Amino acid sequence: MKAQVLDVTSGRRSVVLNDLDARSMSFLLSDRVVIKHDGATVTGIVETSHALVARGSIGIYRDFAKSLGASTGDPIEIEPAPLPKSIQFIKKKIMGETLKPEEIAAIVQDVVSYNLSDLEIASFLFASHYNQMNMDEVEALTRAMVSTGDRLELPGTVVDKHSIGGVPGNKISLLVVPIVAASGLMIPKTSSRAITSPAGTADTMGVLAEVNFKLEEVKAIVMKHNGCIVWGGSLNIAPADDIFIRVEYPLRIDPRSQMLASIMAKKCAVGARHMVLDVPAGRGAKVSTIQDAERLATTFIELGRRLDVQVKCGITYGGQPVGRAVGPALEAREALSALSSPNDVSKSLVLKSASIAGLLLESTGRTPRGGGTGAALEVLQKGRALQKFLDIVEAQGGRRSVKVDDIPVGGQTYEVRSPSDGYVTLVDNQGIIDVARAAGAPQEKGAGVVLFAKQGYKVSRGDVLFEIYAERASKLSEAVSLAEARVPVLVEGMLLKEVPEV
Known part of the structure; x- marks a missing residue:
C-alpha cells in the first residue's frame, strides 16, 4: 500500500483505510495493525473512510507520519497485530481487583508504545477512578511511568515544587525557581501548558523566553544557572502522563491515582530528592477544606517516602486568585514586577512565593526550621532572584534586558x-x-x-x-x-x- 499523509494532527497513532480495502483485508474499526515502513515497525489503530483515502492507500495523520518518517507515496506494509496482554489487566481493574506491579508496568508500556486505543486507555482510567488504586498500585504506576521515559541526571542537591492547581494567577514558579536557584540549589522546573485554565506556567514563561527544549539542553541550562522553567511536553519525561491527560480531558475525570503518579513521576524523572507541594484550599479550588488538604498531603508524603523523595506540603489559601493578574502576558508582567520591586506588588504573590521557596530551603537544610521564608524574602529583596531569573531567561533565548513595559498585552x-x-x-x-x-x-x-x-x-x-x-x-x-x-x-x-x- 502507498502512504497518504493527512494534514491533520490527531495526537494518536491511527491509520485510515478505504472502506473497501478494510473489508477485503477483514479489518474492522478500531482493530489493531502492525505498520512497517523503512525498517520501522509500529502499532496503529484502524479507522475507515469512504472517500478520504483512495483504494490502495493508507491514510496517516501528519504527526504520526513524522514520527514514522513516512511521506506521501512511500510503500507501507500492514498486517493484523496481536491483542496486547495488558487488555486482560485492564479488565481485571474494571472488575475491582488489585493489580500487581508487573501488570501495571505492562499497561504503561503498552500506553507509551501506542499499543492501546484511546477507548482502552479510557477504560483503564475510569477503572482507576471508580475502583481506586491502593498505595502499592500507585507506587507501581509511578515507577512504571518513570521507567518508560527519559531521566535527567544532575549532580548536587536537586529540588522541585508543584502546585495542585485550580487557582487562577498562580505564577509563583517564576519567583520560586530563581529564589531557590540563587540560594545554591538545583531546580529543573518542568511545567505544563494550560488545559482548562487561562495560563499554565509554560504559557507565562513562554512570553519571556523559549520553553521547548531537549533534555540535554535542559541539563546544560541547569548546570550553568541552577534552574530552568521549561515545557515538560517537549521532553520524553514520563510520556505516559501526556497520553493519560489527553484521553481524560474530554471525559472531565481526574483519577486520584493518576494525579499522584503524574506529579511524583515527573519529580523522580528530573532527579528531585526534595519536593514542596503547594496545596491551595478554599472555595473554588480543587481542594475545598483544610482537612481535605491535610489528607492529600499525607498521601503525597507517604508516596514520596516510598520513592525516596522528601515531600513537604504547603497548604495555601486558594479562595481567590494569586496576585492580581490572570493570563500569560499579564502574569509575566506581574511576576517580573514582583522580582524587580517586591514591595510594590500584591503581597499574596510575594508571600506565597517566599513561603514555598522557604520550605525548600528548610527541607534541604539551607536554613533552620522557621527561617526559610525570611531567607527567601531576603534573596528577593536584594535583587538576587531577579538577576538569577534574567540569567535563566537569557539562557532560554529571551532578552536579559526585558522590562515590564516591554511585554505586550491586549489592546x-x-x-x-x-x-x-x-x-x-x-x-x-x-x-x-x-x-x-x-x-x-x-x-x-x-x-x-x-x-x-x-x-x-x-x-x-x-x-x-x-x-x-x-x-x-x-x-x-x-x-x-x-x-x-x-x-x-x-x-x-x-x-x-x-x-x-x-
Missing part, C-alpha cells in the same frame, strides 16, 4: 466597575477563569484579567473591580457579556439580577 480593554459602595465579599475563581478564557487566554497571550479589588477590599460606587484585556474586539465583547452574566467579583449590597427582566 482591547474594558473596566468592570462597582455598582455600589461596600466590601468585596467574593472573588469567584471559576468566574475569573471563564472570563479570562472568553477574552482569548491562553491562546492569545495578551488576553486576561487584572483584579483591582479582592475579597475584603472596601470599594466605592464606580471603583474599578477588574479590567478585561483582549487582543480582538470580538473576544472582548464575549468576555464582557460573560462577566455581566457571571458577576465574578461580588460587592455586598449589589443587585445581582432583576426579575422579571425589563
